[in-house]
Amino acid sequence: MTNPKPVLEARNIDKYFYNPKKVQVLKKVNFVINRGEFVSVVGKSGCGKSTLLYILSTMDTDYDGELLIDEESISGKPQNQLARLRNEKIGFVFQFHYLLNEFSVLENVLIPGLKLGKYSREELEHRAMEKLKIFEMEDHALKKANQLSGGQKQRVAVARALINDPLIIMGDEPTGNLDKKNSDIVFEEFKKLAKEFGQTMLIVTHDPEFAEGTDRTIEMEDGRVI
Numbered sequence: 001m002t003n004p005k006p007v008l009e010a011r012n013i014d015k016y017f018y019n020p021k022k023v024q025v026l027k028k029v030n031f032v033i034n035r036g037e038f039v040s041v042v043g044k045s046g047c048g049k050s051t052l053l054y055i056l057s058t059m060d061t062d063y064d065g066e067l068l069i070d071e072e073s074i075s076g077k078p079q080n081q082l083a084r085l086r087n088e089k090i091g092f093v094f095q096f097h098y099l100l101n102e103f104s105v106l107e108n109v110l111i112p113g114l115k116l117g118k119y120s121r122e123e124l125e126h127r128a129m130e131k132l133k134i135f136e137m138e139d140h141a142l143k144k145a146n147q148l149s150g151g152q153k154q155r156v157a158v159a160r161a162l163i164n165d166p167l168i169i170m171g172d173e174p175t176g177n178l179d180k181k182n183s184d185i186v187f188e189e190f191k192k193l194a195k196e197f198g199q200t201m202l203i204v205t206h207d208p209e210f211a212e213g214t215d216r217t218i219e220m221e222d223g224r225v226i
């Protein structure tokens, strides 16, 4: 067995909100996600899951403790460096797909690639088609995003998250807005990414079935990992 390689590490993360009283919503959160792990984060509404994901995804920098991505401490880095790191290393899938309706499926998938600027437009189109194929969406590539069903849109959102070959995919309730049938389909796609591609993923979910299908579950209660 090769040694596990840490992709994401939270060390003693504390987070406070002032509304207007000071409230601590994350309390000494510690964990490591290793390469190839498919991990879910569960816990009751209000326990701090979204707050944690916001910090882990480098979008919220106002916390105490340390965050390491790819074995590098990123706490205290300037915003422009964080933006680049996010684009390069993290793929996002949210509850709502956030596709641009007036753009084609193909364009939606390649946009984060254009932003990163590592590949030419031609290469990106090729890569985008490859990602769409994983989810059997390649035949829809030239449709406008608003011509797709909810489940199809979310599959495109997952393909988009993969365009820059991220180190880790983070999801906030990626099946939360879908009916049972579509949520099952999207969940199967996540499982396929884990099994066939060894993609590292950290997914916040309310769905116990989804959590059960992941390699490991991080359970939160009142701002702590239990």
Ligand SMILES: Nc1ncnc2c1ncn2[C@@H]1O[C@H](COP(=O)(O)OP(=O)(O)OP(=O)(O)O)[C@@H](O)[C@H]1O
Binding pocket: 017, 018, 019, 025, 043, 044, 045, 046, 047, 048, 049, 050, 051, 052
């Ligand atoms: N911007 C904010 N200002 C003040 N308090 C906040 C803010 N955002 C979240 N909170 C509080 O922080 C706590 C954790 O919220 P968070 O959204 O992280 O919970 P969650 O576990 O993701 O909940 P849910 O499952 O309902 O999405 C809650 O008590 C919430 O009211």
